[in-house]
Amino acid sequence: MQHIALRYFQEVAETGSITKAATRLNVSASAVSRQIIKLEENLSATLFERHPRGMVLSQAGQQLARHVSRIALETEMALTEIRNFQAADHGHIRLASYEGYAIETLSQAVARFREKHPKVTVHAWVGNSEDICARVLAGKADIGITYSHSSPPGLTIQLVEVRPIYALIPRDNPLARRASVSLEDLRGQDFAFPDNSRSQRKLIETALAARGFNLNRVFSTNSMAMLKTVSCMTGCVMFSTSVRGQMHGITQTHAEVAVEDEVFSGSVLQVVTMAGRQLPQPVRNFLASAFGITEPLA
Known part of the structure; x- marks a missing residue:
């Protein structure tokens, strides 16, 4: 298989379109199509499902796409290491995180890491x-x-960490003085909820469905930062993983109270990386610094 065929395949996989891939590659659409057909013939496998709206990776295509991505990343890593072979601590790290963790916990981890590795750049999505x-x-x-x-x-799971969901309750509310509350205790309170795009919302809905009732949702958003701000300003109750020791204004207005519910107590954070990929040294350094990870779980 020629390198050019894999390059064309990768562009079609990313764009979902032969025409868009051809534009990015600055070649004709027919040239891209020929390479994809030739690649499928060589592999005796269908790599894409052809739909009117574009090209969708088949199961075989998904497997090849992961392999091609690993090759590209490891080639990039090798070139970077060659360029910087005289430098002990250069590189770039790309993080992707859910907002609730990124706002302060991950930000603090980045700040600590940068103190020890000032020549490593970081991007967080x-x-x-x-x-x-x-x-x-x-x-x-x-x-x-x-x-x-x-x-x-x-994906390789590098770490699993239990992060229970707490109720953040205004301090002038009698429930805020309790060590724990049940979902039934919170009925009748005004709530600020994450919207349906957030994993936490799905957990909340699962827990409520098991109880057979709803809570009084008066505000929702996909932004955890805005959720906390509105809760501070309006006195709404909200759910969140632990905010102890963090700098959110909500720690001044709201108390963190444990919720007596199996779904809430069993929520977890996972740290993941691409399976089979040799991670660059700066990435391994960050895993050790931020999470204490030296060996993956799986």
Whole structure:
């Protein structure tokens, strides 16, 4: 298989279109199409499902895409190491995280890491867990931090950490003085909720469905930062993983109270990387610095 065929395949996989891939490659669409057909013939496998709206990777195509991404990343790593062979600590790290973790916990980890590794640059992308996994699988992120999300094939789980969901209750509310509350105790309170794009919302809905009732949702958003701000300003109750020791204004207005619920107590954070990929040294250094990871779980 020629390198050019794999390059064309990668562009079609990323764009979902032969025409768009041809534009990015500055070649004709027919040239791209021929290479894809030739690659499929060589492999005796269908790599794409052809639809009116574009090209969708088949199961075989997904497997090849992961392999091609690993090759590209390891080639990039080798070239970078050759360029910087005289430098002990250069490089670039790409992170992908859900917002609730990124706002302060990951930010603090980046700040600590940069103190010891000032020549390493860092980029952080914030989104939902499904998109985080997709970015790691596509080689667009070195490390992914997801929340209560089942990792798809092609990822290595570096760490699983239980992160219970707490109720953040205004301090002038009698419930704020309790060590724990049940979901039933919170009925009748005004709530600020994450919207349906957030993993936490799905957990909340699962827990409420098991109880057979809803809570009084008066505000929702896909931004965890805005969720905390509105809760501070309006006195709404909200759910969040631990905020102890963090600098959010909500720690001044709201108390963190444990929720007596199996779904809430069993929520987890996962740190994931691309399976089978040899991670660059700066990425391994960050995993050790931020999470204490020296060996992956799986």
